[in-house]
Amino acid sequence: MAQITLSNLRHSYSATPKTRDDYALKEIDLTWEDGGAYALLGPSGCGKSTLLNIISGLLNPSEGRILFDDTDVTSLPPDQRNIAQVFQFPVIYDTMTVYDNLAFPLRNRGVAAAKVDARVTEIADMLEVTDMLGLRAAGLSPDNKQKISMGRGLVRDDVNVVMFDEPLTVIDPHLKWKLRSKLKELHQRVRATMIYVTHDQTEALTFADQVVVMQDGEIVQMGTPVDLFERPQHTFVGHFIGSPGMNILPCDLRDGGAFFQGEQVALEGPASQGDGETQIGIRPEFVSIADQGLDATITKVADVGRHNVVEARVGDIEVKAILEGDTPVKGSSVKLAFRPDQTRLYRDGWIATEAAS
Numbered sequence: 001m002a003q004i005t006l007s008n009l010r011h012s013y014s015a016t017p018k019t020r021d022d023y024a025l026k027e028i029d030l031t032w033e034d035g036g037a038y039a040l041l042g043p044s045g046c047g048k049s050t051l052l053n054i055i056s057g058l059l060n061p062s063e064g065r066i067l068f069d070d071t072d073v074t075s076l077p078p079d080q081r082n083i084a085q086v087f088q089f090p091v092i093y094d095t096m097t098v099y100d101n102l103a104f105p106l107r108n109r110g111v112a113a114a115k116v117d118a119r120v121t122e123i124a125d126m127l128e129v130t131d132m133l134g135l136r137a138a139g140l141s142p143d144n145k146q147k148i149s150m151g152r153g154l155v156r157d158d159v160n161v162v163m164f165d166e167p168l169t170v171i172d173p174h175l176k177w178k179l180r181s182k183l184k185e186l187h188q189r190v191r192a193t194m195i196y197v198t199h200d201q202t203e204a205l206t207f208a209d210q211v212v213v214m215q216d217g218e219i220v221q222m223g224t225p226v227d228l229f230e231r232p233q234h235t236f237v238g239h240f241i242g243s244p245g246m247n248i249l250p251c252d253l254r255d256g257g258a259f260f261q262g263e264q265v266a267l268e269g270p271a272s273q274g275d276g277e278t279q280i281g282i283r284p285e286f287v288s289i290a291d292q293g294l295d296a297t298i299t300k301v302a303d304v305g306r307h308n309v310v311e312a313r314v315g316d317i318e319v320k321a322i323l324e325g326d327t328p329v330k331g332s333s334v335k336l337a338f339r340p341d342q343t344r345l346y347r348d349g350w351i352a353t354e355a356a357s
């Protein structure tokens with residue numbers, strides 16, 4: 001396994017890029033620590049596959065370098081990078097048995113039969129497919145095929161990194177959670193560096209210790225699932241993560257305070273100086289109905305099981321709240337309060353308040 005460093009990486013699919021918009025990857029500087037469980041999370045088109053293909057060597061970056069530990073691999077082809085990859089669709093040999101499928105990556109590299117057997121047995125046990133080892137892969141269900149595909153990615157213990165590219169796409173929704181937690185458990189057992197690419201926040205947050213959030217060819221935040229929830233560094237992260245996402249509300253800064261719809265709102269801490277468009281960020285979990293606060297009208301109440309998701313209008317702006325217990329009915333007038341230590345200020349998208357100490 002290796003530490004992977006991406007240094008000043010940029011990539012354009014155009015031969016003659018002129019503006020920043022011509023780059024699918026704008027400027028990436030990132031270190032993936034040896035043995036870490038990472039997710040690369042972002043919406044379709046943000047550059048995840050481009051970044052993955054650059055790490056695996058399928059694509060040469062327009063600028064920048066890739067290091068595996070201290071070795072510069074930027075110009076090495078994929079087969080010399082020693083990477084295992086698990087794709088959206090299972091890559092297995094239907095005519096072979098499950099055992100031979102799992103053994104294939106090892107036999108291909110001339111690993112001795114005894115070690116092949118030990119490793120296949122171990123991985124099959126971890127994946128709970130031991131009873132399938134003698135079966136032909138053709139007869140397996142799609143989720144079992146994908147399990148075997150994952151096993152093929154994990155069977156070698158000498159790879160630099162295992163990369164998963166949306167591996168649960170073909171899995172039935174009710175089986176997804178099982179495989180998701182299985183992968184997390186596998187990481188804890190094998191301790192390989194793993195990068196899991198997805199546009200699904202649940203998959204990313206379940207699997208990864210560190211989540212790298214991408215938007216429009218840039219990394220907007222790298223952090224633990226708790227960091228991303230509690231202190232999004234960018235409004236995109238606040239909005240993209242959470243269900244529903246963070247409320248992002250226009251505000252004015254004046255007289256040393258932040259004003260939303262004409263009312264002053266207490267922030268978590270002092271705001272940095274600067275020009276630019278300012279917004280308040282507050283998660284629905286920290287909006288409540290109180291005796292004093294912003295005048296609002298309830299426009300929608302959705303019972304989603306454990307709690308209600310309530311939408312309220314403050315002036316012409318909608319604010320979402322997650323409320324438990326008694327909830328006001330649609331059309332009623334209420335006062336909304338924001339929990340001050342969870343109320344952040346953003347300027348041009350980026351966080352601009354200091355955390356309360």
Ligand SMILES: Nc1ncnc2c1ncn2[C@@H]1O[C@H](COP(=O)(O)OP(=O)(O)OP(=O)(O)O)[C@@H](O)[C@H]1O
Pocket residue numbers: 013024042043044045046047048049050051199
């Ligand atoms: N071969 C290509 N030629 C030209 N442009 C490309 C090519 N591949 C990707 N792009 C563009 O680069 C940008 C990033 O695409 P990329 O496939 O890396 O995103 P992604 O996050 O992996 O999306 P998805 O989740 O849909 O696969 C997009 O604007 C896309 O249109």
